[in-house]
Amino acid sequence: MKKSPYMGPANLYSLILPDLRTAAHNCGYAIGLHGTMTNDLDLIAVPWTNEAVCAEKLVDDLRDSVNGFLLMDNPQFPPRWEDKPHGRRAVSIYLIGSGEWGGLGEIYIDLSIMPRKIGV
DSSP: OOOOTTOSHHHHHHHHHHHHHHHHHHTTEEEEEOSOSSSSEEEEEEEOSTTOOOHHHHHHHHHHHTTEEOOOSOTTSOOSOEEOGGGOEEEEEEETTGGGTTSOOOOEEEEEEOOOOTTO
């Protein structure tokens, strides 16, 4: 069976991006797209309002908006959070049922979150 050119990862990522942006907005963050959407969905979350929630709450809400999951406490996978330059923290959100999208393999969001500045 020939794969449809319309069911690549970028198409799936394009479908979920509006829901992710809405969830981020509701948490006081702006979401920026970074990357090609070829292998994963690289996103940058930037605190945008004084009421921006903590990174953990943001991740929970983003995960819930796409019915995703986090890999935790499994020695085969990297730690849940990874420290990055300039205070960024990164985490991956995996999508449930990604195999149903024509055998695309591992479909996930690679999310970098900029830190909040409290009381500025």
